[in-house]
Amino acid sequence: MFYSATYSSPLGKITLASQNYQLVALWIEGQQHFGSIVADKVIVKQNLPVFNLTKRWLDHYFAGKKMTIEQLPLGPKGTPFREKVWELLCKIPYGQVVTYGDIAKQIALQYNLPKMSSQAVGGAVGHNPISIIIPCHRVIGANGNLTGYAGGIDKKIKLLQIEGIDTSNLVIPKKGTAL
Incomplete structure (x- = not known):
C-alpha cells in the first residue's frame, strides 16, 4: 500500500509517497519520470509520521539549515x-x-x-x-x-x-x- 501527502515549498508543490513506513518518493510538481513510481492505488494521508518527519526536514532545509539524510527513513526502489x-x-x-x-x-x-x-x-x-x-x-x-x-x-x-x-x-x- 502506498500513501501520499503534499508539501508547499519555495520550489512549488512537492508530493511525498511512502510505503511500509519509509519515504519512497519525493517529486516537485512537473518533475520528469515521477508519479509512476507508486502503484495506482495511493491513499492520501497528510499526517503519517514519515510525512511529518519529512516535512519538518524540508522546513529546516528550505530555511537554510544543513540537514542530513540519516534523519529520515528512506526506501528508494530501483535497479x-x-x-x-x-x-x-x-x-x-x-x-x-x-x-x-x-x-x-x-x-x-x-x-x-x-x-x-x-x-x-x-x-x-x-x-x-x-x-x-x-x-x-x-x-x-x-x-x-x-x-x-x-x-x-x-x-x-x-x-x-x-x-x-x-x-x-x-x-x-x-x-x-x-x-
Whole structure:
C-alpha cells in the first residue's frame, strides 16, 4: 500500500509517497519520470509520521539549515545499479558539487571496471525517486555545466543556492532535456 501527502515549498508543490513506513518518493510538481513510481492505488494521508518527519526536514532545509539524510527513513526502489548511484549521491556533502564523471569513476572502482559511462550514471541520477533529500541537484556536468535535473535547471540552481553554493560560474546549457 502506498500513501501520499503534499508539501508547499519555495520550489512549488512537492508530493511525498511512502510505503511500509519509509519515504519512497519525493517529486516537485512537473518533475520528469515521477508519479509512476507508486502503484495506482495511493491513499492520501497528510499526517503519517514519515510525512511529518519529512516535512519538518524540508522546513529546516528550505530555511537554510544543513540537514542530513540519516534523519529520515528512506526506501528508494530501483535497479541495483541505480541504487548504488543513489547511495553515492547520499555521500555528497551539503554545499558541495561533484560531476557525473566523478561518480562514474567511483562506480568503476567499486565494481572493479576499467571505466564507467558518465551517461549511464546520468540516467540513474535522473531517475532518483527522492529528489532534494537524495541530493541529485549536487551533480553537475563537466566544466561546470548545470545539466540533468529532472525538476528543471531553475530549481537545481535554487537548491544549490540554498546550500550556499556560488552558481555564478556554473554554465546553463543552451539546449537539453533537463531545461
